[in-house]
Amino acid sequence: MRAYNFSAGPSQLPLEVLEEAQRELLDFAGTGMSVTEISHRNKAFSAIVEEGEALLRELLHIPSDYAVLFVQGGASQQFAAVPLNLMHKGKADYIVTGNFAKKAFQEGKIYGDAACVASSEDKTYSYIPDLDKIAFRKNTDYVHICSNNTIFGTRYVEFPKTEAPLVADMSSEILSREVDVSKFGVIYAGAQKNLAPAGVTIVIARRDLIQDPLPACPTMLKWKVQDENGSLYNTPPCFSIYMAVLVLRHLKKLGGVEAINKQNEYKAGLLYDFIDNSSFYKNGVEKKYRSIMNVPFVTPNAELDAKFVKEATASGLVSLKGHRLVGGMRASIYNAMPVEGVTALIAFMQKFEKENAV
Numbered sequence: 001m002r003a004y005n006f007s008a009g010p011s012q013l014p015l016e017v018l019e020e021a022q023r024e025l026l027d028f029a030g031t032g033m034s035v036t037e038i039s040h041r042n043k044a045f046s047a048i049v050e051e052g053e054a055l056l057r058e059l060l061h062i063p064s065d066y067a068v069l070f071v072q073g074g075a076s077q078q079f080a081a082v083p084l085n086l087m088h089k090g091k092a093d094y095i096v097t098g099n100f101a102k103k104a105f106q107e108g109k110i111y112g113d114a115a116c117v118a119s120s121e122d123k124t125y126s127y128i129p130d131l132d133k134i135a136f137r138k139n140t141d142y143v144h145i146c147s148n149n150t151i152f153g154t155r156y157v158e159f160p161k162t163e164a165p166l167v168a169d170m171s172s173e174i175l176s177r178e179v180d181v182s183k184f185g186v187i188y189a190g191a192q193k194n195l196a197p198a199g200v201t202i203v204i205a206r207r208d209l210i211q212d213p214l215p216a217c218p219t220m221l222k223w224k225v226q227d228e229n230g231s232l233y234n235t236p237p238c239f240s241i242y243m244a245v246l247v248l249r250h251l252k253k254l255g256g257v258e259a260i261n262k263q264n265e266y267k268a269g270l271l272y273d274f275i276d277n278s279s280f281y282k283n284g285v286e287k288k289y290r291s292i293m294n295v296p297f298v299t300p301n302a303e304l305d306a307k308f309v310k311e312a313t314a315s316g317l318v319s320l321k322g323h324r325l326v327g328g329m330r331a332s333i334y335n336a337m338p339v340e341g342v343t344a345l346i347a348f349m350q351k352f353e354k355e356n357a358v
């Protein structure tokens with residue numbers, strides 16, 4: 001039996017997608033070879049890359065003046081690629097709303113005058129700072145945000161309106177809700193939360209911004225080079241890209257981002273309503289900013305938290321342990337988590353509360 005997997009990443013993939021990959025594993029597109037065995041220059045594979053780009057453009061309504069890239073190195077590599085491609089004046093603003101936002105900021109400081117213009121660290125990243133009160137600096141190359149904070153379970157409801165191009169790490173929410181791509185200079189996302197196995201990272205970048213990477217930028221990190229080579233400058237993470245395409249086809253069949261967003265809102269609503277109506281469980285995030293992807297929660301004490309994780313695992317509800325920075329539990333309920341997974345979790349929470357009421 002398949003477990004309900006609440007891992008924050010790598011996370012579960014839709015069952016139909018895994019089954020499709022299994023069917024095709026030994027003979028991909030009539031080649032008589034596995035997709036992991038063929039050249040990335042093979043026509044059957046370049047068709048996959050093209051389809052992936054086309055599906056992303058369609059599902060996210062990406063304007064034609066944006067590049068859509070498949071790169072390696074994870075979102076963490078992009079923390080460096082962002083300044084190396086964009087920091088011409090040597091100056092950028094960062095909003096620090098969590099651990100990954102902070103890492104991006106620290107990486108930015110290596111390359112220039114990166115400033116933290118707002119942070120929610122004072123309250124353990126349990127909210128998003130008031131965007132109207134942020135004093136963005138003049139003449140910056142970009143403003144960097146992390147749109148959904150995987151560890152702390154917050155997300156932006158609206159995005160800041162900035163003079164400089166807005167750059168967003170959307171690793172843990174890409175394709176989970178509709179965003180207006182034209183409002184961003186660059187969006188990037190590691191795939192292993194909502195899209196594919198680890199190994200591929202999506203970059204969506206306005207082409208006029210990426211024409212002139214800094215001289216120190218390694219060739220592999222130059223978005224312009226990746227764009228000119230259709231993401232095939234060198235050997236790409238072929239299997240991850242292939243799996244991303246299967247996930248994108250699946251998402252399109254389900255009705256696209258609008259449809260999955262409705263389902264995500266519904267799933268998150270069930271879980272938050274249950275937590276809010278319980279005196280046993282607590283979620284410490286300011287309600288307005290609650291993530292619909294990552295839901296951290298605690299029981300009355302750390303001992304019960306540990307017991308909860310252990311017994312949930314035995315019941316087939318796995319990877320619920322919270323991040324080491326936060327403790328407690330975290331249910332990551334990405335696109336691939338079925339409603340039944342969330343209702344099974346809630347049923348388990350009810351039972352656990354009854355047995356352990358303090």
Ligand SMILES: *Cc1c(COP(=O)(O)O)cnc(C)c1O
Nearest residue numbers: 074075076100150169171172190
């Ligand atoms: C997981 C995650 C990362 C790190 O991704 P890697 O692929 O491990 O580098 C960065 N940002 C966010 C928002 C994430 O959720």
